[in-house]
Amino acid sequence: MQFSVTILGAGSATPTLTRHPSAQLITYDNDCFLVDCGEGTQFQMLAYRMRPSRLKAVFISHLHGDHYFGLIGLLSSLNLGGRTEDLRLFGPRGLDEILTLHFKLSQTPLQFLVHFQELSPDAPALIFDHPHFTVSTIPLDHRIPCTGFLFREKPRQRNLIKEKLSEDIPFEYLRLLKEGRDVYDESGHLLLGVAEYTLPAPPPRSYAYCSDTRYDERLVEYVRGVNLLYHEATFGDDLAHQATERFHATAREAGIIARKAQVQQLLIGHFSSRYKTFEMLLAQAQEAFSATAIAEEGTTFAVGI
Amino acid sequence: MQFSVTILGAGSATPTLTRHPSAQLITYDNDCFLVDCGEGTQFQMLAYRMRPSRLKAVFISHLHGDHYFGLIGLLSSLNLGGRTEDLRLFGPRGLDEILTLHFKLSQTPLQFLVHFQELSPDAPALIFDHPHFTVSTIPLDHRIPCTGFLFREKPRQRNLIKEKLSEDIPFEYLRLLKEGRDVYDESGHLLLGVAEYTLPAPPPRSYAYCSDTRYDERLVEYVRGVNLLYHEATFGDDLAHQATERFHATAREAGIIARKAQVQQLLIGHFSSRYKTFEMLLAQAQEAFSATAIAEEGTTFAVGI
Numbered sequence: 278m279q280f281s282v283t284i285l286g287a288g289s290a291t292p293t294l295t296r297h298p299s300a301q302l303i304t305y306d307n308d309c310f311l312v313d314c315g316e317g318t319q320f321q322m323l324a325y326r327m328r329p330s331r332l333k334a335v336f337i338s339h340l341h342g343d344h345y346f347g348l349i350g351l352l353s354s355l356n357l358g359g360r361t362e363d364l365r366l367f368g369p370r371g372l373d374e375i376l377t378l379h380f381k382l383s384q385t386p387l388q389f390l391v392h393f394q395e396l397s398p399d400a401p402a403l404i405f406d407h408p409h410f411t412v413s414t415i416p417l418d419h420r421i422p423c424t425g426f427l428f429r430e431k432p433r434q435r436n437l438i439k440e441k442l443s444e445d446i447p448f449e450y451l452r453l454l455k456e457g458r459d460v461y462d463e464s465g466h467l468l469l470g471v472a473e474y475t476l477p478a479p480p481p482r483s484y485a486y487c488s489d490t491r492y493d494e495r496l497v498e499y500v501r502g503v504n505l506l507y508h509e510a511t512f513g514d515d516l517a518h519q520a521t522e523r524f525h526a527t528a529r530e531a532g533i534i535a536r537k538a539q540v541q542q543l544l545i546g547h548f549s550s551r552y553k554t555f556e557m558l559l560a561q562a563q564e565a566f567s568a569t570a571i572a573e574e575g576t577t578f579a580v581g582i
Numbered sequence: 583m584q585f586s587v588t589i590l591g592a593g594s595a596t597p598t599l600t601r602h603p604s605a606q607l608i609t610y611d612n613d614c615f616l617v618d619c620g621e622g623t624q625f626q627m628l629a630y631r632m633r634p635s636r637l638k639a640v641f642i643s644h645l646h647g648d649h650y651f652g653l654i655g656l657l658s659s660l661n662l663g664g665r666t667e668d669l670r671l672f673g674p675r676g677l678d679e680i681l682t683l684h685f686k687l688s689q690t691p692l693q694f695l696v697h698f699q700e701l702s703p704d705a706p707a708l709i710f711d712h713p714h715f716t717v718s719t720i721p722l723d724h725r726i727p728c729t730g731f732l733f734r735e736k737p738r739q740r741n742l743i744k745e746k747l748s749e750d751i752p753f754e755y756l757r758l759l760k761e762g763r764d765v766y767d768e769s770g771h772l773l774l775g776v777a778e779y780t781l782p783a784p785p786p787r788s789y790a791y792c793s794d795t796r797y798d799e800r801l802v803e804y805v806r807g808v809n810l811l812y813h814e815a816t817f818g819d820d821l822a823h824q825a826t827e828r829f830h831a832t833a834r835e836a837g838i839i840a841r842k843a844q845v846q847q848l849l850i851g852h853f854s855s856r857y858k859t860f861e862m863l864l865a866q867a868q869e870a871f872s873a874t875a876i877a878e879e880g881t882t883f884a885v886g887i
Binding site for chain 2: 340
């Protein structure tokens with residue numbers, strides 16, 4: 278099943294001609310999930326042909342504008358588009374108040390329910406339980422309450438060895454095999470053995486999103502061993518002192534977290550608008566952790582294998 | 583002095599890949615003024631290289647999202663950009679409440695003052711007095727309180743006949759002539775006569791912005807004789823019944839208002855996203871009023887001559 282991250286925006290607070298504010302679309306099979314929703318996210322979804330009907334939940338990390346100013350417009354357009362399916366929304370205290378005020382003043386009753394759940398920035402918490410994965414918060418060290426999000430897949434099913442299985446085997450038998458259960462006939466004889474007809478389940482995959490944070494060693498434990506880590510990298514070594522003052526991280530610090538946490542791959546973004554090219558930032562992160570890539574807008578990254 | 587209107591967005595509520603929500607930049611000499619500010623307006627200003635420092639005031643017609651969701655992002659970016667100059671903001675009741683809530687929750691104190699003036703949608707009112715023009719509201723007939731804006735230039739100065747004037751004439755004499763006053767020497771002899779050295783002042787120019795309104799005959803008086811009229815044209819003849827129900831106008835109705843008000847030129851926009859091309863809408867408006875153009879994004883229209 279597809280498990281991927283598409284970068285819709287990876288700029289920082291000051292917009293530029295080429296970088297949109299933060300937004301990522303997480304795709305799991307047929308379901309989509311937004312992580313942060315900066316201004317213009319709905320246009321980016323249009324540009325990359327993402328079907329809004331697949332959107333199941335939105336996760337907002339914090340209430341700095343470059344992470345949520347697009348939410349009200351997105352919800353309005355979902356409403357105009359005729360959505361009736363509930364939408365789950367996770368975010369900091371106050372986000373629901375903002376939305377309620379906007380919709381009251383525009384005299385626009387939404388035709389679908391938004392289930393809002395307020396996030397606590399103090400400790401990791403399980404907030405979302407999907408049939409195939411969970412989402413937990415990651416406390417981050419930013420100027421205002423801010424949480425990252427950890428998408429962790431549940432144990433996956435064993436892979437069938439299709440060459441060994443004839444086409445007329447009942448679907449129910451295949452289901453049992455994938456779940457790791459041997460198949461017996463009515464008199465208790467083994468029909469199909471898990472060991473013979475399946476391969477072990479691939480390991481569960483995981484994605485951690487760490488928007489807007491200072492270098493914070495606590496993260497090492499929170500994101501240990503994830504397949505894909507997004508970590509902000511607002512500054513380069515040249516402005517490391519500003520990173521600390523402004524509750525942001527450097528590219529190198531993102532690399533250090535990735536290395537210490539032994540993740541598989543690191544994505545960096547949220548670069549300050551003062552950087553016109555990102556080679557230097559990438560190089561500095563790669564000095565700490567070689568499997569680093571830039572979160573290029575429009576690019577889809579697979580989570581694990 | 584330049585007096586022009588640049589279209590930043592002229593789409594309607596549902597965004598499309600090619601149309602941004604409503605926003606226009608009015609330029610008068612070195613000053614700029616925003617009329618409506620849909621989501622993404624700040625990106626459009628970047629794309630068209632508009633200097634935010636020139637922005638003196640923002641006028642919001644009503645609180646449907648496609649007319650103001652970009653305001654909070656624009657103000658945030660002005661703040662990040664270091665603005666200290668006051669900004670005037672005109673809009674419906676409640677707009678200030680929205681902004682205050684956003685900035686409170688993001689713990690972002692603005693470094694510049696926003697002077698908010700609440701607009702009454704009931705009757706035309708003078709709301710802004712610039713040295714060279716005034717802005718008045720235009721009551722519109724929409725589903726929620728909504729006002730258009732009439733920019734009306736003050737009487738202009740006479741034009742100097744430069745060929746007749748030597749280069750060493752004191753600046754003060756030229757100023758008097760442009761104001762229509764003869765110039766005398768200390769003993770009271772006529773030095774420079776207005777009739778000989780100047781041509782009459784060109785007529786004052788005017789621009790009327792009518793966003794989101796049903797066909798409303800009151801508009802004919804409000805916008806009579808303006809040089810340039812922007813009038814929404816959400817629907818074509820095929821959906822005239824929807825126009826009335828939804829408090830919008832057809833392209834033909836925009837043309838009828840323009841003809842009855844004897845304006846010089848009509849701009850139409852705010853087309854429903856169901857129209858993929860606009861030739862039909864333009865043709866229907868032109869059947870009522872031939873001097874009609876489409877408010878193409880990125881295009882700058884001069885107001886009068």
